[in-house]
Amino acid sequence: MKHLNIVYIGLVSMLLCGASACKHDDITTRPVNLNYRPGADFIKNNYDLTIFSALIDKSGMKDELNGAGPYTFIAPNDKAFTEIGLTKDKVATISEDSAKHIVQYHVITRRLMTDDIPANGVDVRYATLYDDRQLYVSNGSYSPGQEIDPTKNRKEIYFNGSLAIKKDVTVLNGNLYVTDKVMKYTPGDMQAFLADKPELSILVAGFKKFGYWDKLKGLKPFTILAPTNAVFEKAGMTEAFVNAMNTNEYYGTRLFGVYLMQGNRYFVNDFSVFRTITGVNGITVLIDPSDTWSFSMYVQTNTYTGLPTTMYITIRTALQYPYEEVKNFSDGIPANYDFLTDNGILHKIETVIVLPSQAKR
Structure with a gap:
């Protein structure tokens, strides 16, 4: 069976980033009429996903994860990685295969929106890029006696016990969740x-x-x-x-x-x-x-x-x-x-x- 750090930019960087070339994506669910980045590029362009981005680069999977998909990216924030001792410097020392296995297990081989996850489902399994090995998704939505109302469900989503703190972020080739822990498989x-x-x-x-x-x-x-x-x-x-x-x-x-x-x-x-x-x-x-x-x-x-x-x-x-x-x-x-x-x-x-x-x- 079966729960975004803010990087403070110096004054000079803030001034330079007034140009559109230095703009970074906001991790929110965006309107459908905007242009989207593919998953790996979106992750690379966000300040709080720098370690996951470094793992993607180390794994050699950038082109694949920018491909057609569709994918669901389970992206631990930088705090989640540093809690287990995996910093950007540490990523540079691990093997390509190790980085690939971490990244692959954090990518589901379909577009999975929160509305696709059964309400009050526990340990619903979904295949990942890691040789189709499965991860477990739970959705705590409503309590006994409450009306089953999709507009009011809490939708507390957990991937292998890691809480999704940002949900249904749209990318060009799927969608993305930001989580508070790394899935350790x-x-x-x-x-x-x-x-x-x-x-x-x-x-x-x-x-x-x-x-x-x-x-x-x-x-x-x-x-x-x-x-x-x-x-x-x-x-x-x-x-x-x-x-x-x-x-x-x-x-x-x-x-x-x-x-x-x-x-x-x-x-x-x-x-x-x-x-x-x-x-x-x-x-x-x-x-x-x-x-x-x-x-x-x-x-x-x-x-x-x-x-x-x-x-x-x-x-x-x-x-x-x-x-x-x-x-x-x-x-x-x-x-x-x-x-x-x-x-x-x-x-x-x-x-x-x-x-x-x-x-x-």
């Missing part, structure tokens, strides 16, 4: 993804020790919450410590199973869509069908305040009262969210959820 299964991330090796060791590792190659979707090695080590859980653990002495479901939600793929901002559609924000489930402990998660999305989207997670000793609260914490680093693979999604977190002392048999 890696082909293959989650097991391969984790094996390639040395900073997550302690989580991998725990999954292997307690029998979860092989599940990460299956087709069943899942969501992983992933503390990094530094987070585990701060809590005294080194890789050597985990490898030496006696599995008979601990509830593996509580110690490492708590990081794996099986059966559902949740982008963080899916919870914003669920709140719009159902009026309910969050989930409460057993951490494992064989355990009595419960896992609750909800998300606060600050769409209009500009504050970061924050996850709130609570672990309790039972699904319903009476229970004891084991852990209650929040996590609000959007750059750590929504690492998508073909069979799951991963969100890095800054907290060890359950300590070994709390998972003792």
Whole structure:
């Protein structure tokens, strides 16, 4: 399953740009009687899409993306790229293939207007230029009991959990959305993804020790919450410590199973869509069908305040009262969210959820 920086120009530049040759397009939906630029040229001519434009140049795809199309461009703004450490200088150091894969996954192979996306649709799939691999689009439109009125629907559009902050921008060969996050997609299964991330090796060791590792190659979707090695080590859980653990002495479901939600793929901002559609924000489930402990998660999305989207997670000793609260914490680093693979999604977190002392048999 399944949320424009302003570049301040110097006085001299402002004076020079009085000429029409220095005019940059405004990212708005424009009347149909104006002349349009094709997609790659439009992106290149906008101050807040400079990193995406640099990726297009690096990928060698400019002519293709200025072609007939039609295309839908999912264009992360510069802030979205810098949040994950991808600056224009960094773009110059990556390979052409890497740039191409990023760009291709951000281009849908059809013109997709907001009115084409089903109201209250969740994880509607659309093919991209990246070998027809699909991305997921959700449209939070109206709440229970509200009249279905297309003129009043909220149309909160998310591409793989990235919020469209500008919608239905017309370009010559399609249309364009500006988003607040980069879609982070890696082909293959989650097991391969984790094996390639040395900073997550302690989580991998725990999954292997307690029998979860092989599940990460299956087709069943899942969501992983992933503390990094530094987070585990701060809590005294080194890789050597985990490898030496006696599995008979601990509830593996509580110690490492708590990081794996099986059966559902949740982008963080899916919870914003669920709140719009159902009026309910969050989930409460057993951490494992064989355990009595419960896992609750909800998300606060600050769409209009500009504050970061924050996850709130609570672990309790039972699904319903009476229970004891084991852990209650929040996590609000959007750059750590929504690492998508073909069979799951991963969100890095800054907290060890359950300590070994709390998972003792």
